[in-house]
Amino acid sequence: MDDYLDEEQYLGLEDEYDNSIYNNVTLLSANDLYQEFKDRLEIIKDKIGETSQVVLNILIFFNFEVKTIYEKLLLNDEFEQIKVQLEEQGIYKESKVNINDNLICSICEQTNAQGFSLNCNHKFCKSCWNQMIEIQFSSQIPLVRCLQDQCFERLPHQFLEQYPKYKQILIKRFMQHDDQITWCPGLNCENVFKCLNFSNSIKCPCGIKFCSKCRNEKHHPIPCDILKKVLEYQQSNDYWAILHASKCPQCGRLIQRTEGCFHLKCLCGQHFCFKCSGPWAKDHEQSFYTCPYMNTNKNPSKYALQLKDELQSINNNIRNIEQSVKTLKQQVKKVLLDDLLEYSEKAIQLFKTSKSFLFYKFHLMENKDVQMCEQTFQCFQEELNSCLIIIQKKVLEVQDNESLKERTMLEYINFEDSEKKVLRNLKIKKQLIKQYIIETLIK
Template sequence: MSDFESDTMDEDDFDYSQEDEEQDFVFEPVIPEKDIKRSYDVEYKCYSPSDIEKIQNEEISHVCNILGCTKENASTLLRHFKWNKERLIESYMENEDAVKKEAGVIMDVKEPKLITVPGFSCDICCNDQDNLLTFALSCDHRFCADCYEHYLTDKIKEGESRYITCAENCNLIVDEKAIQLLVKPEIYQKYKILLLRAFVDDHKSLHWCPYPNCENAVKCLITKAQLDTIVPTVECSSGHRFCFGCGLKDHQPAICDVVKRWLKKCADDSETSNWIAANTKECVKCFSMIEKNGGCNHMTCRKCKHEFCWICLGPWADHGTSWYNCSRYEEKESVDARDAQTKSRQALERYLHYYNRYANHDQSAKLDKQLYEATEKKMEVMQKSSDFSWIQVQFLKSAVDVLLKSRATLMWTYALAYYLARNSNATALFEDNQRDLEMAVEALSGLLETQITPENAAELRQTVLDKTEYVNRRRQILLSDTAAGHLEKRWEYSF
């Protein structure tokens, strides 16, 4: 028997049960990319109008059971206390009469009715006809049904819903049952919608999606005090991304205060009127006027074929991986720095450096949206010119999605960079991450403008997939590091 044979075991001799006991294989569940929580993400939950109505009714029912009152009275009390159940119940138990008086509630079981009163004359329209239908709340301030309807309809059309008081202007609130009895169905439906909107507006942790015609709401437990260290980007169930703190579109990684200051500064025509309307630039070699018609910053003059960067007008050959400082502002020393005019000129030059790059990414994102609209046609061409299925060509759409998100991120990095004090290694690291993302974005933008042919389809697909993944990773690195800097109070601002 050979040495090899002496060291082997027959299959029957192998103890599989012992091996199974020693090796306990546990496979971790695969978490989709969209569900992975990162350091710059915040916890939030989306609600539809029906969800919000359900929550509202649950709150009302809870208070009804505790206080032993009608749903209408419970809802009036909750609106008075901005839907703070704990504060309502505590105050009610301490001084029931004071709370009811302040909230405009009389706890009775009287159903709202339209009745006729012999010899009645309406104080508003002076109508004293027989069989005139009238209405009054528990305060007994009675008016004819038509006048009460006009009064309530006008209030609702003006957008009021929380505190519609008696037509005599006493403190008593006209509840939902009374309004349903008096106004037309379409006005009542408007009233219900206003109540729903007021419910969300009164909750600090609930915000409506700010996008036009979107009826979704988002709940996020972020306070105003946290907005100095957190950028609470949320996304409603319709896919609209916005900042929960200020209601603007997603502006990561810049905090709300920086965004507010930057937008105010950009709105100052004294600094931007001379150049903000400029849509063309001269070729630095032959001085021909060139208009940018794509998202990529790699420009080629049609007349002299000179290749240059749209941002800094420098030779494009210098924008390789070894040297790319287009995103970084270099402070300039001047012997006349003490001169007020020189300082002012340098301050304007610094501002224009950051605004030019901010506006460029905003413009490029709009141009890339045109590319997004053409992506579906490009996907069809790629499907016909290759063996790829419709699912396999979805990488183009994914690439454009990542590109638009990354351009929005880069856009706001320049607003943040303008206010950052450049006195630490942290700022230099931020600018390095910004530069790396910028390079990756421009490379991906250029790839997406490449013409697809049967010969390059397979190679282009793989290249775009790799570059998309790289861009997404660079964006996550930048956002994660900046979010950590906010929480650690690493950044110093020069406001």
């Protein structure tokens, strides 16, 4: 169970993880998940004193927000008034399915049809019921009302449980609002975990390490809220504008440059430089196509562009390592590649860690000095690139030697002390950068 906690240790240095064996992280099967849902249903049922069907109706009505349900039905002085409103919506109705033969369907008017009705006795054939069930489930709605207009009777929970899609929808809607349930963000990975305590690094069997709270790839020690802001900003129009425009230092207008030199004139009359967003000065006139301040000014476009380019570079490096190793395993058969695979995996994890450092550097841009962070990260990135070169060199050694393909074991893919030292130094630097981030967060 606890193997899913990432207790990574190297040279006596342990990552500053909040998780421990007490997190009780459990990988859940589909049946486990549905049982978790039913257990939660029983807890709510006991608290508000209603049947399972009514509780489920209430959950659906309040979009599975259990806290809101307790506030409305247990802690609100206007409970009776709210209950009346819910009764008008059919929330407290409990129907049972009545099987009918030789009925006349009220919708398609088919005669001698087989179908069913609810307590309201509105009769419809199986085909019409199934069409409505399919429509509701395709819209992720775990609720099927009577097909008669303005009728609030609904198919009971026990009847709908025969449909696997129904269970999947309930689980999905329930997971969104349960802090103990989290899922892996890995591409095409459907693994779901129960995590009794917050864990900033759960290791999924698919290889992804992720945060149990925000369900993004591991980003410790960057807080979830900072990561969320940067990721949302990357998807916003403001981010696009900053990448392609420059802000006037006088009025704040964003001006897009399509061609020509860096000298811009705003509608307010201010002359400024496209690159540094500073007022146009004599120093700029030394060259209209270069900026003497572009590497020192805290220009938002500079950092946004850096973030975009550096993230792209990191992602490319990760893909290159993964693809190189994958190709090597396909080309070279019966060859022991364990050392290379282990070294490559550690390098990939370090590249992923560097992405979270990058997000934090971009966050610091707004209100703190980023010079130290830039220098430290640049040094870390340079050594990471050395790691990439080492891996590429090892891969080429195997690919270039045709005779190796017939051998049962490749004995000389060993890493020299100097190559291992690169990895050790990166581990140490990673700890130092994390400590620096923690300290700046406290200030």
